Amino acid sequence: MATPAFRILCIGETWLGSDARASFAALQRLGQSTQVLDESHYVTNKWRGTIGKGLRKIFRPLLVNQLSRDVLRSINEFKPHCLFVFKGNWVHPSILQSCRDQSVIAINYYPDVSFLSHGPYIPRSLPLYDHVFSTKTYGVGDMKTQLHIQKASFLEPGYDPELHQPVQLTEAERKIYGCDVVFIGTWSRKKEALLSALRHQLPAIDLKIWGCQWGKSRSPNLGASIVGREVTGADYTRAIRGSSICLGLLSEAGKGSSSGDLITARTFQIPACGAFMLHERNSEVRRYFEEDREAAFFETPEELAQKVRHYLDHPAERERIAAHGLDRSLRDGYAIDGRMKVVLDWLGQRLNGASAH
Numbered sequence: 293m294a295t296p297a298f299r300i301l302c303i304g305e306t307w308l309g310s311d312a313r314a315s316f317a318a319l320q321r322l323g324q325s326t327q328v329l330d331e332s333h334y335v336t337n338k339w340r341g342t343i344g345k346g347l348r349k350i351f352r353p354l355l356v357n358q359l360s361r362d363v364l365r366s367i368n369e370f371k372p373h374c375l376f377v378f379k380g381n382w383v384h385p386s387i388l389q390s391c392r393d394q395s396v397i398a399i400n401y402y403p404d405v406s407f408l409s410h411g412p413y414i415p416r417s418l419p420l421y422d423h424v425f426s427t428k429t430y431g432v433g434d435m436k437t438q439l440h441i442q443k444a445s446f447l448e449p450g451y452d453p454e455l456h457q458p459v460q461l462t463e464a465e466r467k468i469y470g471c472d473v474v475f476i477g478t479w480s481r482k483k484e485a486l487l488s489a490l491r492h493q494l495p496a497i498d499l500k501i502w503g504c505q506w507g508k509s510r511s512p513n514l515g516a517s518i519v520g521r522e523v524t525g526a527d528y529t530r531a532i533r534g535s536s537i538c539l540g541l542l543s544e545a546g547k548g549s550s551s552g553d554l555i556t557a558r559t560f561q562i563p564a565c566g567a568f569m570l571h572e573r574n575s576e577v578r579r580y581f582e583e584d585r586e587a588a589f590f591e592t593p594e595e596l597a598q599k600v601r602h603y604l605d606h607p608a609e610r611e612r613i614a615a616h617g618l619d620r621s622l623r624d625g626y627a628i629d630g631r632m633k634v635v636l637d638w639l640g641q642r643l644n645g646a647s648a649h
Contacts, residue, residue, distance in 0.1 A: 295322050295636050298643075301366055301396075302328045304378030308525035311403060311557050311628070312378035314452035318632040319376070327370050334359040335382045352382075356413070360384045372396055374639055377421075379403055381411045388420035397642055399635060400424045402431065403449060405553060406546030407438060415439060423638060429576060430551040438548050447635070448580075449557035450628035451564035451621065455529055458566030458618065469534025471500040472604055475541055476523060476531055477558065479505040482544045488514055489593035494600060502531055532565045536610065537603055540571030540587075555580070560626045563587060563617030568610045570599055580626070586617040 300319055304312030306328060316328050334355045359382055367375070367390065375391050375398045377383055391398045400421045405428065407414055418424055419439050425447035426432055435441040461469065475487060488511035491499060499517040506518045523531045532538050540562060542553035554576040562569040563581065571577055573589035581587035588603060590596040603610045621627075 295324075295633065296640055297323050297325060298373040298636070298639060299325045299370060300327075300374045300376050301363070301370055301372040302326050302376045302378070303331060303363065303380060303383060304328075305332045306330045307332070309452075309455060309528050310524075311449060311452075314450075314454070314628045315376075315378055315401060315632060317452075317454065318627075318629040319636070321629060322632060322636060324636070327366055327372070329359070329362060329366065331359065331380070331382050334362075356382050356384055360387055363387050364390055367391070367394060367396060373643060374399060376401070376635070379410070380414065380417060382413060383417050384413055385416045385420055388417055392420070397422045397639060399639065401427070401447065401635070403427045403557070404546070405431075405543055405551075406549045407431075407435060408548040409546050422642065425635060427555075427557075428549075428551070429554065430549070434548065434550050437550075447631055448555065448626075449560060450626055450631045451557070451561040453564075453627045453629065455526060456532075456561045456564040457529070459526075459529055459533055461530055461533055465530050466534060469500075469531045470498075471535050472498040473537045473539060473600055474500045474502065474531060474535035475539040476502045476528065477541060478503050478543075479508050480543055482552075483541045484509050484511055484514070486541055486593055486596060487511075487517070490597055490600065491517065493593070493597035497600065497604070500531070500535070528561075529565055532562055532567045535567065536607070537570050537600055538562045538565075538567045540569055540577075542572045560621065563614070564621045564626065566614055566618045568603065568614040569617060570596070570603070580624070581617060581620060584613070586613060586620045588613060 302316045306313045316326055319326050335352060375396055377400045379402055380400060388398050398421045400418060402424055404410060407418060419441050424441060424444040426444060427449045429446045432444045432446055435444050491513045501518045502523045504522050509518060540558055544552040554574050559577060569587045571587055571589055573591045583589050588599055590599050
């Protein structure tokens with residue numbers, strides 16, 4: 293059965309490679325009429341340093357107010373069935389109240405570990421949505437405990453089929469991205485400790501670390517591995533494809549969260565690129581990929597080093613697992629399109645229920 297077409301007003305970042313952009317593009321591929329407001333055009337995180345942070349703090353209320361005015365104008369002109377917000381750091385509660393007043397259904401797709409670490413508006417706004425889809429299984433319980441949200445459910449992240457695919461690298465690209473082991477992601481103490489332990493046990497491996505905030509690392513043995521910048525869009529895919537082993541390291545618990553990450557968007561993006569994934573082991577990730585057939589897993593720093601050594605020494609086994617991981621991703625529909633189909637099914641049921649009354 294074809295998915296009904298709705299008018300959906302989207303709020304979220306639109307840089308190439310962002311999960312928000314991937315979600316909005318999936319809605320369009322599923323036949324929806326969308327308008328998009330990019331939060332980062334209003335409140336940017338590009339103003340860094342002491343002066344930049346000070347300016348952001350001064351001007352933030354004015355910029356948030358401008359976003360709110362533009363959202364309300366779009367609601368009046370576009371007349372959407374639904375407001376679809378990806379995370380929504382700067383979505384003021386007044387926007388949700390206006391949606392309620394005008395019978396616009398408001399949905400949030402929330403991707404982070406914590407609801408309390410990303411600005412002042414999220415804890416105030418999340419309870420006002422008609423439904424919140426959390427990419428964390430534990431997030432549903434955390435929302436209920438912390439924010440008294442009852443209308444929430446778990447919905448996995450997914451890979452972007454426009455970006456995450458088995459591209460072939462040129463020789464020039466291999467010189468940039470080629471390595472034995474890669475980790476792509478934002479710094480945290482836990483990730484630093486794991487990678488430092490890996491480097492200590494296997495000092496000869498070619499390790500690359502891409503991502504934000506790695507200037508905080510205090511591990512001397514990681515200095516040569518830290519590239520010092522993030523990779524996004526097609527470069528993110530190239531960095532995954534350039535490695536023999538791509539690590540799935542998970543964030544620790546955040547402010548108020550009952551757990552650290554168990555899966556992330558990276559969990560699905562790496563296999564979709566046809567790359568070999570070595571991921572932290574837990575019961576949740578093993579629902580999606582069969583161990584030692586579609587992905588490899590580890591629990592301790594010692595096991596991480598042992599698995600890296602084994603799979604570097606056994607390229608045929610590594611390539612076979614990567615191929616099975618890609619097949620599983622395609623067969624079981626791990627793309628973001630399948631996740632957005634769940635959102636649209638919920639929206640259709642909600643609108644049909646409203647019209648029945």
